[in-house]
Amino acid sequence: MKSLENGLNYQDLQTQLRQKRHKQFWTLLVVGGSYLALSWLLHFSNTIGIWAIPKSFSWLFINFVPHAQTMQTLPDILSKLLATIGLAISSAFIAAIFAIGLVSFCAPVMPHYLGVKRVVRLIASFLRNIPLVAWSMLLLFTFKQNDLTGFLALFLMSLGFLLRAFLEIMEDESSQIAEALQVTGAGGLVILCRGVLPTVMPQFVSWILYMIENNIRDATLVGILTGTGIGFVFDSYFKSLRYDLAGITVLCIIVVVIALENISAQLRRVIA
Amino acid sequence: MLEIKHLNKTYKAGRPALKDINVSIGKGQFVVILGPSGAGKTTLLRSINQLITSDSGEIDFEDQNLRVLNKQQLRQKRQRIGMIFQNYNLVERLTVIENVLHGRLGQKNLWQGMFGVFSQTEKQEALRLLQEVDLQGFELKNCSDLSGGQKQRVGIARALMQHPQIILCDEPVASLDPASSVMVLDLLKKLTVEKGITCIVNLHQVDLALDYADQIIGIKAGAVQINEPKSQVDKAMLQALYDKES
Numbered sequence: 001m002k003s004l005e006n007g008l009n010y011q012d013l014q015t016q017l018r019q020k021r022h023k024q025f026w027t028l029l030v031v032g033g034s035y036l037a038l039s040w041l042l043h044f045s046n047t048i049g050i051w052a053i054p055k056s057f058s059w060l061f062i063n064f065v066p067h068a069q070t071m072q073t074l075p076d077i078l079s080k081l082l083a084t085i086g087l088a089i090s091s092a093f094i095a096a097i098f099a100i101g102l103v104s105f106c107a108p109v110m111p112h113y114l115g116v117k118r119v120v121r122l123i124a125s126f127l128r129n130i131p132l133v134a135w136s137m138l139l140l141f142t143f144k145q146n147d148l149t150g151f152l153a154l155f156l157m158s159l160g161f162l163l164r165a166f167l168e169i170m171e172d173e174s175s176q177i178a179e180a181l182q183v184t185g186a187g188g189l190v191i192l193c194r195g196v197l198p199t200v201m202p203q204f205v206s207w208i209l210y211m212i213e214n215n216i217r218d219a220t221l222v223g224i225l226t227g228t229g230i231g232f233v234f235d236s237y238f239k240s241l242r243y244d245l246a247g248i249t250v251l252c253i254i255v256v257v258i259a260l261e262n263i264s265a266q267l268r269r270v271i272a
Numbered sequence: 273m274l275e276i277k278h279l280n281k282t283y284k285a286g287r288p289a290l291k292d293i294n295v296s297i298g299k300g301q302f303v304v305i306l307g308p309s310g311a312g313k314t315t316l317l318r319s320i321n322q323l324i325t326s327d328s329g330e331i332d333f334e335d336q337n338l339r340v341l342n343k344q345q346l347r348q349k350r351q352r353i354g355m356i357f358q359n360y361n362l363v364e365r366l367t368v369i370e371n372v373l374h375g376r377l378g379q380k381n382l383w384q385g386m387f388g389v390f391s392q393t394e395k396q397e398a399l400r401l402l403q404e405v406d407l408q409g410f411e412l413k414n415c416s417d418l419s420g421g422q423k424q425r426v427g428i429a430r431a432l433m434q435h436p437q438i439i440l441c442d443e444p445v446a447s448l449d450p451a452s453s454v455m456v457l458d459l460l461k462k463l464t465v466e467k468g469i470t471c472i473v474n475l476h477q478v479d480l481a482l483d484y485a486d487q488i489i490g491i492k493a494g495a496v497q498i499n500e501p502k503s504q505v506d507k508a509m510l511q512a513l514y515d516k517e518s
Contacts, residue, residue, distance in 0.1 A: 180361035183321055184434055185351035185378020190385030194377060198365050 064247030073245055074252075077233060081252050083147070084229035085260075088215035091151050095158035096208045100197075103166040109178045109191040120163060127160025132218055136225040145227035153222050158211050165207045169200050202271045209264035216257055273299045273470055274320070274438060279329030281315055281494075289315045290326065291495040297487065299437075300468040302461055304481040306498070307491035308514055313474045316491065317440050320472070321353045322346055334437070351378040354431025358443040360423040362430075364416040368407060371415055371426050372398040375433025394433075401429040405459060421452025428459055439463065441473040445480070453477075457484050478510055 008016075039046060104110070106117040130138075135153040143149040174196040181191040223231020230253060237245040279293040289312045297303050305313045318324040320331055322338055331338040338349055354375070362371045373390050380389070390398075402408055405425040415423060424444060431439050441460065445453035461484050463469045475481050481488060488505045490498030490513040498509050 176357070176359060176361045177363055179323060180355075180357060180430075181374060181377060183323065183350055183353070183355040183440075184375055184430075185347040185349075186374075186380075186385060187347065187382065189382060190377050190380065193386040194374060194388055195363050198363050202365065 063243035064250070066244050066248040066251070070244045070248050074248065077230070077245075077249055077252055080233045081230045081256060084219045084223060084231070085216060085256065087147060087151055087229060088154060088219045089212050091154035092158050092208060092211040092215050095155050095162055095211070096204070098159055099162035099166050100204065102163060103170055104192055104197070106167060107170060107178065107188075107192050107196050108175055109182065109188040109196065117167075121167065124160050124163035124167065127156050128164060129160075130156075132157050132222065133225060136222050140226050147228050149226040150219065150222045150228040153226065154215050154219060157218070158215060161214075162207060162211060166200075166204060169203045169207075170196070173200050173203070205271055206268050209267055213257070213260055213264055216253075216260060220253055273297055273301075273333070274472075275330070275332040276316075276320070277330040277332070279316075279319060279326050279331065281312075281319060281324065281326040288494050290319065291493075293329070293491075293496055295489055295496060295499055297470060297472065299470055300464050301470050301486045302464045302484055303470070303472045303487045303489060304485035305472065305474045305489045305491060306476075306478060306481055306510070306513060308516075309476075311491045312494040313491055314442055315494075317442055317472060317474055320438075320440060321350055321355060323355075347378060351434055352437045354434045354436035354439040356424065356427040356431055356439065356441045356444050358446045360415075360420070360427050360447075362415045362423055362426055365414065367412050367414055368402065368418070368426050369395075369398055369411040372401060372429045372433055375430040378434065398429070398433060401432050404432075405429045419452070420448050421455055424448065424452070424456050425459065428456070428463075432463070436469060438470045438472065441471060443474050443476065446476060453480065460484075478514075 038044075102120050102123070106120050110116070132153060135156055136149070139149045139152050143152065177195040177199050178191050181195045186194070219229055220231040220234065223229035223233075224235045225231070227235075230249065234246055234249045234253075237243075237249060274295075274297040276293050276295040276297075279290055280288065281290040282288045293316060305316060307313050315324055319326045320333075320338070322331075322341075326339065329339070333349065334352065336345075336349065338346065341349060363374070370388065373388070373394060376390060376394050377385050383389070399408075399411065402411060405428055407422060407425055407429070410418065410422065415426060418426065427444075428439075439460070444460070445456055448456065457473075457480060460471045460473065464471050464486075473484075482502065482505075485502045487501055488498055489496060490505075490509065492513055497513055498505060500509075
């Protein structure tokens with residue numbers, strides 16, 4: 001392609017645009033063709049699929065709508081939901097404490113910087129690359145059905161996620177401030193406490209809030225798998241065909257998630 | 273006060289950043305380092321306080337070669353060499369007074385440093401320094417709420433809190449508007465005259481260099497091309513410094 005400094009004549013421009021259009025056409029053809037070919041291979045009918053959507057929704061609304069009698073179980077559901085929120089928040093907090101501790105060793109001002117950082121990165125990758133479902137199942141076999149299993153699954157996922165995020169923040173934000181305090185003659189730990197951590201902490205807090213939101217959503221799934229918390233309540237109502245109770249459970253989860261998202265958005269604004 | 277002898281630094285083999293630098297700087301001098309981008313000005317400045325480790329040569333400050341000091345000795349020497357940065361490098365989330373007090377961190381023990389415990393004398397000195405840099409009333413403001421010129425003055429107060437013999441200034445006015453630039457350079461000049469502190473300043477603006485400098489060091493392609501009192505520096509020398517052909 002000719003550079004703009006050398007000038008682009010009309011003929012060249014037309015060729016460039018034609019080539020771009022051809023590229024778009026072929027991309028569309030490959031994506032669309034693959035979709036149709038795979039649908040045919042899996043015997044998936046698009047028409048039936050699309051028509052099933054309104055039917056499914058009307059089934060949902062008919063069966064999942066709670067009625068007056070459903071409300072009697074609300075205190076039980078809320079107490080389980082509260083336990084789930086507690087689990088989500090505590091796992092995120094404990095993971096954050098561990099993550100801050102580990103990431104602190106990776107600050108540029110700390111000794112043995114490179115070696116420790118590699119180990120911490122390895123831990124983060126290991127924890128993150130095993131999906132939550134797999135952690136839940138693995139821990140279920142080891143610790144059986146109880147709250148500790150759910151807590152550990154959420155804790156390990158949160159730790160992997162927060163470690164990764166904190167490492168990136170530490171790398172991006174800490175070098176300039178570390179240098180500024182280094183020239184005063186301050187040592188590594190002092191620079192970490194007085195310069196690096198105050199600089200990165202607002203971003204750390206923002207990620208911890210996100211992790212809490214995420215954990216509340218994930219806690220439901222973990223609960224289904226490990227037989228604990230609100231997830232277990234939903235699962236048992238659903239399997240015993242008490243759709244109205246399953247419906248109110250889902251409604252409670254949605255309300256809590258939205259409320260927490262709003263609270264954390266407000267908190268983020270305050271610390272920004 | 274500061275003697276640099278045969279200083280060399282190479283980042284990439286075959287492309288030296290500093291070539292046999294020999295410079296002598298006296299007490300209370302306002303020294304400006306000039307030169308085109310990539311000439312080695314920042315490398316030279318950062319080599320002085322060992323933020324960059326040079327390959328060979330000597331950096332003699334207070335009768336000691338900074339290049340051969342161990343970690344502990346270097347930390348002690350750094351307390352006597354302040355530095356201000358182009359991007360201010362303040363802890364923006366903390367208050368102005370806390371940032372100024374950071375200048376004392378090198379002289380604190382581990383626990384005092386970690387928890388930011390400062391004596392009454394130190395706090396009073398920080399307040400006085402803020403008055404000196406014309407920032408009274410800003411003590412409890414967060415640094416993130418200040419303008420560029422104000423941030424740079426906090427940086428100067430932090431450096432002064434170290435009781436330095438030398439202040440290294442890495443392009444201190446590059447991010448500032450002309451009025452703030454003059455204010456910051458006036459302040460630095462005042463420090464050299466009134467307190468006898470040596471200021472070594474990297475600058476891009478030749479006109480400002482000619483206004484403020486006592487001594488001009490011109491660096492081109494890692495080598496010293498000018499090392500003269502300002503009165504000895506003429507237009508031709510400066511043209512040659514920035515001339516791409518020569």
